[in-house]
Each structure stands twice: as structure tokens, then as C-alpha cells.
Amino acid sequence: MDDTSASSDCWFDPWATSQGPNLISLSASITTQVLQATAKGPQARIRQPRPEQVERVTNIVSCLVANLAAMHQGHPEHRRLAIPLRHTSQSRYDRKGFGHLPHVIDAMAAQGLVLKHPAHIKKRRTGIEATGGLLEALLSGTVAEVGRAEGEETIWLTARMGRNAIGHKLPYQLVDYVDTPEACSLRREMEEINAFLATQCIELQGQPQAGFKLTRRFLLRDIEDPHTFHLHGRLYGGFWESLPKRLRADLRINGEPIADLDFASMFPRLAYARVGAKPPEGDLYAIPGLEEHRAGVKAGFAAMLSSANEMTRLPSGVKDALPEGWTGRRLARAIEEKHPALVPLFGKDIALDLMFTESCVLVAVLLRLARMGIAALPMHDGVMVPLNSGAQARCIMETTSLALCGITIPVATKVA
Known part of the structure; x- marks a missing residue:
């Protein structure tokens, strides 16, 4: 899959x-x-366009325009x-009829509607931005x-592709499965x-947001594995998922503030x-010794469940969240002492299975x-x-966890 890491780029949707x-x-x-x-x-590719060509260019x-407006x-x-x-x-993941995309971009650039930047060779992508009258029109509109x-x-179904010659993980590959x-x-x-x-009316800081579609994303441990939907399965696609916590208080659902409900310590409870x-x-x-570094412990715990090997070195994100002197082995021993019953699961790459259970509950x-209108x-x-549906939702979450997992996972309300 393409690298989307450049902070100055907004990836085309x-x-x-x-x-x-x-x-x-x-x-x-x-x-027109x-x-x-x-x-x-x-050098025209489109002469006296047929109806289907007009439809493709229109789309x-x-x-x-929608992408540029959102950006x-x-x-x-x-x-x-x-x-x-x-x-x-x-x-199955691609939108059909977009073969003329480069030619449409060139035509819009020639009309002074967009600026086209040189392609980034290593990342194999080009960049555009609105300019002139188009930019003015977009800035006066609304993302809604x-x-x-x-x-x-x-x-979605993706597969792990292993590691390259120097040990770096290769990008996951989308699997074009058969239904x-x-x-x-x-x-x-x-x-x-x-x-x-x-x-539903979902607003942030009083403004309606762009349309979204939630996707459920499953994973195969290896590209050669049978095409099944039993690993990972988490949901993506909602703008609120990447929203800083400080902005969640500015969310409104049908005009109401939100109740932010969280399964308490769900990952370790699913492991138990x-x-x-x-x-x-x-x-x-x-x-x-790590009472003030809960986030680091949580990340380390997840790393121990995600790895297929014993944790001897701290992943960079975990290391940054722990105080000086804590090594991978030291953290692993401390977590094992806290949770001896879970030792058989550590280093067994079991996190994908737990994520699947978590996603089924969700x-x-x-x-x-939804069937209750909430x-x-x-x-x-x-x-x-x-906010007014918080108590009902909490009850549904706890009874659902009991029905699917055999345990009641307590639900906490996060404070914005």
C-alpha cells in the first residue's frame, strides 16, 4: 500500500x-x-465524448473537487x-472508471484551476492544490x-508480507478475495x-462534517493463508477516530453532547x-514503579501480545513512554509478575485474535x-x-460483552 506519511500531504480518496x-x-x-x-x-484523448465518457469525467x-474541498x-x-x-x-477496493484521472488533472491545471506539483519518485505520487477561482470557491463553502x-x-482483507532483507516489515497487501x-x-x-x-446529525464545533463510511478491516498472517475473516476486524473511517481527546467535548450527536464510553482494560480482560x-x-x-507511566505499560502489554517472540527490546513508542532504566526484559518480567496467568499468551502473536473478539463485540x-435508534x-x-443515551449504551455494552465473551467487561465514562 502507498506511503501516506508525508505530513504536508492529504491522501486522495x-x-x-x-x-x-x-x-x-x-x-x-x-x-464542462x-x-x-x-x-x-x-493531443486530446477525449474527442466528441460519448455519454459514458462524460459520466467518467463528471465522476x-x-x-x-470533493477531495480539494475536504483538504x-x-x-x-x-x-x-x-x-x-x-x-x-x-x-474490489478500487473505484471504476478513473483511468482518465491524470488527463483530467492536466486539463484542470491547464485551465488554472489547480497547481500540479512534480511527482515524488520514491513515493510514486504527484500533488495538486486548488488555486485561483476554484480555491476561492472552495474556501467559501463547507466541508458538509x-x-x-x-x-x-x-x-477489507489485507495480508502481512513478511520482512525485507534488512529485517524491516514490508507493507501489508490488500487481498482481492472472492465473496x-x-x-x-x-x-x-x-x-x-x-x-x-x-x-444522524454529527457535528464538530457546531459544524456538520463530511460524509464518511465505516469499513471493517481483517488481516491474514501470511499472504498464502486461506481467505478468512477471523483476525483483526477493527472499524475505521470515522473522522472522530483521529480526533484529539481535547476536541471530543466539541462533538454533538443530534444536538447533544457526547458520553464517551470505554470498555475498561479490554485487551487484558479478553486475554484472561x-x-x-x-x-x-x-x-x-x-x-x-510505573504508576505514573500507565500509557507505557499499556503499550508494552499490547506489544507482548502482538509479537511472535519474547520482548527483549522496547519498541520505540513504548520506550519513549517509560522512565530511564526500563528495558524490554525488565518490563516483560514486571508484566508477567502482575499477570502470571497470561504468560502462555505472551510472544504468541495473539493480539490479532483478541482484536477480532473486540471488534465482534463492538x-x-x-x-x-442502531436498532434502538441510538x-x-x-x-x-x-x-x-x-449524553442522554449513556446509561442505555453502557448496559448494552456490558450485556453484549457477557454474551460474546463469557465475562462482563466493565464500562467506564471518559472525562473530556
């Missing part, structure tokens, strides 16, 4: 589309300009929209006019959740359920709440619901 009246009108005007320009150009322009209005920290240059065969096109795949009854059932669940959330043991009382991440909670915004181990 092929499923974004112009939805509100202003963006639709703007996209229609630009589509692009079609006229390409019909006249000496591409609508998508580009310039909603993500001012990003300077460029990063467009991938790789030419790969179509898969950005919607989602139909047909987006909500059930099965299980995949279709999982997709129907996501369609129900997305359809319900699309009817897996070995059939009862967890100790109190904070499961409380380690003597999806079941979302479906039950909007819930999922995090990996919790949900955000309207």
Missing part, C-alpha cells in the same frame, strides 16, 4: 464525491470546461492532495457538502450501521477470558444501539453516544 448543491454546481461547471478543453486539444471532477476546508495543515501514480489492475460515492467496499456467505453477512452488518449513521482465568482486582495496567453493540460513534474499544 477516490470515494469522496461532491454532494451539496454548491459543490455539485461547481463540479458541473468544471466538468474539462470536456471542452480536451475536445479541442491537439472524476466531482471526486477531485482546503477541513485539513488546512495539509498543503497538497497526493495522487497515486501506480497503474495496477482493478480490484462532501459526500461518499456508492459502491465502496466495507469489508463468501460470511463476507456477505459481514458486509450487510456494515451497511446497516453506515445507513443508520448517515441519517481466553485462558479461562479471572483478572486481579484494580487497574490491570498498574505496575509497581459491531454487535453498534447494531443493537447513534454510536465507534472507537476500537468503546463508543461515543448522545
Whole structure:
């Protein structure tokens, strides 16, 4: 998968589309300009366009305008929209009919609507940004006019690709799987959740947000493994998932402030359920000498469950969250002393299995709440619901964990 790490880039989303009246009108005007320009150009690829070609260009322009609107209005920290240059065969994850994307970008650049930056060779992408009249029009609009096109795949399957010659992890690869009854059932669940959330008013700092679609992402430990949907399975795609905690208090669901509900210490509790043991009382991440470094203990605990080997060195993110003098072996011994019943799970790459159980609980909670008419915004181990629905949601979360895991996982309310 492409590198999306450049902080100045906003990654192109092929499923974004112009939805509100202003963006639709703007996209229609630009589509006309692009079609006229390409019909006249000496190197034109599109001459006297057929209806299907007009439709393709219309969809591409609508998508580009929506992406630029989302970037310039909603993500001012990003300077460029990063467009991938790789030419790969179509898969279930791709939006069809976008073969003319580079030509449409060139036409928009020639019309003075966008600035096109040279391609970054190593990352194999080019960058664009709106300029002139297009930028002015976008800045006067609202990100709420950005919607989602139909047909987006909500059930993703990726595979680990091992490591390269110097030991670095290779990027995961999307798997173009064949539909099965299980995949279709999982997709129907996501369609129900997305359809319900699309009817709810979700605002941040008093402003409606761009359309979104939640996806559920599964993983294979190896590209040669059978195509199954039993590992990972967490949900992605909601703008609130990357929202700084300080801004969660500014979220409103149907005009109400939120209740931020979190399964308490869910990962270690799922691990205890897996070995059939009862967890100790109190904070499961409380380690003597690290009382003020809970985040580091939590990250180290997850690393021990995620690795296929004994933790002898601290991952960089864990190391930065611990005080001087703590090594991988020292932290591992301290966690093992705190949780002797879980020692058989450490270094066994079991985290993906626990994530799957976690995601099954979360999806079941979302479906039950949706059928009760309660909007819930999922995090990996919790949900955000309207404040007045907090007590109902807490009850649903605890009863669902008991039904699916055999234990009641306590639910805590986070303070914004």
C-alpha cells in the first residue's frame, strides 16, 4: 500500500464525491470546461465524448473537487492532495472508471484551476492544490457538502508480507478475495450501521462534517493463508477516530453532547477470558514503579501480545513512554509478575485474535444501539453516544460483552 506519511500531504480518496448543491454546481461547471478543453486539444484523448465518457469525467471532477474541498476546508495543515501514480489492475477496493484521472488533472491545471506539483519518485505520487477561482470557491463553502460515492467496499482483507532483507516489515497487501456467505453477512452488518449513521446529525464545533463510511478491516498472517475473516476486524473511517481527546467535548450527536464510553482494560480482560482465568482486582495496567507511566505499560502489554517472540527490546513508542532504566526484559518480567496467568499468551502473536473478539463485540453493540435508534460513534474499544443515551449504551455494552465473551467487561465514562 502507498506511503501516506508525508505530513504536508492529504491522501486522495477516490470515494469522496461532491454532494451539496454548491459543490455539485461547481463540479458541473468544471466538468464542462474539462470536456471542452480536451475536445479541442491537439493531443486530446477525449474527442466528441460519448455519454459514458462524460459520466467518467463528471465522476472524476466531482471526486477531485470533493477531495480539494475536504483538504482546503477541513485539513488546512495539509498543503497538497497526493495522487497515486501506480497503474495496477482493478480490484474490489478500487473505484471504476478513473483511468482518465491524470488527463483530467492536466486539463484542470491547464485551465488554472489547480497547481500540479512534480511527482515524488520514491513515493510514486504527484500533488495538486486548488488555486485561483476554484480555491476561492472552495474556501467559501463547507466541508458538509462532501459526500461518499456508492459502491465502496466495507469489508477489507489485507495480508502481512513478511520482512525485507534488512529485517524491516514490508507493507501489508490488500487481498482481492472472492465473496463468501460470511463476507456477505459481514458486509450487510456494515451497511446497516453506515445507513443508520448517515441519517444522524454529527457535528464538530457546531459544524456538520463530511460524509464518511465505516469499513471493517481483517488481516491474514501470511499472504498464502486461506481467505478468512477471523483476525483483526477493527472499524475505521470515522473522522472522530483521529480526533484529539481535547476536541471530543466539541462533538454533538443530534444536538447533544457526547458520553464517551470505554470498555475498561479490554485487551487484558479478553486475554484472561481466553485462558479461562479471572483478572486481579484494580487497574490491570498498574505496575509497581510505573504508576505514573500507565500509557507505557499499556503499550508494552499490547506489544507482548502482538509479537511472535519474547520482548527483549522496547519498541520505540513504548520506550519513549517509560522512565530511564526500563528495558524490554525488565518490563516483560514486571508484566508477567502482575499477570502470571497470561504468560502462555505472551510472544504468541495473539493480539490479532483478541482484536477480532473486540471488534465482534463492538459491531454487535453498534447494531443493537442502531436498532434502538441510538447513534454510536465507534472507537476500537468503546463508543461515543448522545449524553442522554449513556446509561442505555453502557448496559448494552456490558450485556453484549457477557454474551460474546463469557465475562462482563466493565464500562467506564471518559472525562473530556
